[in-house]
Amino acid sequence: MALKVYYASDANALHLKDRIVAVVGYGSQGHAHALNLRDSGHEVLLAQRPRGPNYARAVADGFVPMTASEAAQRADLLVFALPDEQMGDVYEHEIKAHLRTGQALGFIHGFAIRFGLIEPPADVDVVMIAPKGPGPLVRDAFVRGGGLSCVLAVHQDATGRARDTALAWGCGIGGGRGGMMETTFAVECEADLFGEQTVLCGGVIELMKAAFEILVEAGYPEEMAYFECMHELKQITDMQYVGGLAAMRSKISGTACFGGLKVGSRLVDDRVREEMRHVLAEIRNGDFARAWIAEHRAGRPQLTAMKEAEARHVSEAAGRVVRALAKKAITKT
Numbered sequence: 572m573a574l575k576v577y578y579a580s581d582a583n584a585l586h587l588k589d590r591i592v593a594v595v596g597y598g599s600q601g602h603a604h605a606l607n608l609r610d611s612g613h614e615v616l617l618a619q620r621p622r623g624p625n626y627a628r629a630v631a632d633g634f635v636p637m638t639a640s641e642a643a644q645r646a647d648l649l650v651f652a653l654p655d656e657q658m659g660d661v662y663e664h665e666i667k668a669h670l671r672t673g674q675a676l677g678f679i680h681g682f683a684i685r686f687g688l689i690e691p692p693a694d695v696d697v698v699m700i701a702p703k704g705p706g707p708l709v710r711d712a713f714v715r716g717g718g719l720s721c722v723l724a725v726h727q728d729a730t731g732r733a734r735d736t737a738l739a740w741g742c743g744i745g746g747g748r749g750g751m752m753e754t755t756f757a758v759e760c761e762a763d764l765f766g767e768q769t770v771l772c773g774g775v776i777e778l779m780k781a782a783f784e785i786l787v788e789a790g791y792p793e794e795m796a797y798f799e800c801m802h803e804l805k806q807i808t809d810m811q812y813v814g815g816l817a818a819m820r821s822k823i824s825g826t827a828c829f830g831g832l833k834v835g836s837r838l839v840d841d842r843v844r845e846e847m848r849h850v851l852a853e854i855r856n857g858d859f860a861r862a863w864i865a866e867h868r869a870g871r872p873q874l875t876a877m878k879e880a881e882a883r884h885v886s887e888a889a890g891r892v893v894r895a896l897a898k899k900a901i902t903k904t
Contacts (some may be wrong), residue, residue, distance in 0.1 A: 574754060579725060579747030582738035589614055592740070593646030594618070595639050597659070599706030600679050601652030606632065607713045607744040619641035643669035648736060650677040651689075656867040657686030670695055673729070675736045681760030684726055686860040696733035697726040700751070701759055709744060718745025722752045758886040764854045769847050778838070779804065783886050793889035801886060802893050811812040 593616040594605040602625075609615040619626050619636040629636050643649055643666040651874055662683075670676075675696040676689075683689040684697065691697050702709045712719050721741050725733045741751045741778040767773065779801045786796035801904075810819040820828045853859050866873055 577738055577741075577747075577751040577753065579742050582742045582747055584736050584739070584742065586732070587648065587743065589646055590647035592648045592650060593615060593642035593643060594650045594652050595630045595862070596652035597634075598652065600702070600709070601706070601707035602628070603702075603706040603713070604650055604652060604679070604744050605634065606710060607819040608740070610766040611715070611743040613743055616642050616645060619885060639665040640669055646674070646795045648675045648677055648740060650679070651683070651741070652679055655680060655682040656686075656864060658683040662689045673731065677737075677740060678756070680763065681756035682722065682860070684756045688762055688864070691727060693727070694729050695727065696729050696738070697800040698733050698737035698761065699724040699726070700737055700744065700746060702746065704746065710738075712749070715747035718748035721746035721751045722759045723751040724756050725758060726756045731826070759850070760853050761796075764798040764859065765851050768850055768854075780884065780886065789884065792829055793885065794892050797886055799894045801890065802897070824870040
């Protein structure tokens with residue numbers, strides 16, 4: 572199904588003129604959205620809890636941080652730039668009571684709406700602008716005169732102008748130059764979680780670790796195993812990022828191309844594909860969201876234990892050696 576893509580020429584540049592935008596949270600994305608919108612000429616308020624590095628950073632960047640309650644009372648567009656697991660509580664205790672008819676609630680990820688952590692009243696617009704990249708890249712692309720592509724979605728159009736609000740917000744952070752692809756909150760959220768779990772932050776990581784461990788078990792030096800199974804992944808993904816899979820294969824050796832095509836499907840077989848379908852089902856039926864929120868509210872014991880175990884993986888020491896060698900080589904050139 573083809574996505575409709577909007578650019579700056581499709582947006583009403585004056586739609587947010589004389590309207591107040593408040594960004595709640597000054598982390599990776601909140602920092603980029605607040606600065607980009609301000610640099611685009613919009614009046615931007617910032618809600619950020621005191622006593623923390625993000626608060627100090629906001630003050631250093633020229634903002635006067637306020638509470639989420641104050642921001643909700645003053646803003647016409649309220650942009651949620653909080654972690655998924657915190658958003659529902661902040662909304663319920665600090666924002667919900669202060670909403671008024673005709674306001675717009677903006678989200679950078681569909682999680683809170685898709686899984687019911689936030690249930691907005693019917694008389695407000697609910698929109699999303701989700702940049703396809705981390706906050707520092709959103710900011711860097713904007714400063715250089717460009718912009719990252721974004722996902723745009725309208726969940727609730729109480730005013731009849733919700734899409735105009737989303738387009739103006741997206742253009743204000745640079746998305747009008749990178750292109751804004753329209754979809755739904757559910758599609759953005761489910762596809763994003765699935766990609767993170769099966770590829771970006773889950774599947775690829777486990778594949779690298781397993782390959783590293785097999786080589787080490789067979790007697791190969793840990794540093795060589797790290798080079799071959801982990802370090803060089805960036806080179807391949809960089810080529811794929813620029814030109815796609817076919818272009819990447821045209822740039823690697825025939826040996827690598829033949830071996831990869833012959834063996835890849837042996838590893839990602841029907842059993843793996845079926846497990847991926849189970850993962851997608853758990854995302855869509857809410858099992859993953861419920862498990863994550865329960866984990867967060869319990870103090871994150873499972874996440875903490877898993878992260879500590881990962882930090883002790885034998886590849887970590889080998890990686891430090893390899894990265895030092897690579898850094899030294901780059902410095903010399």
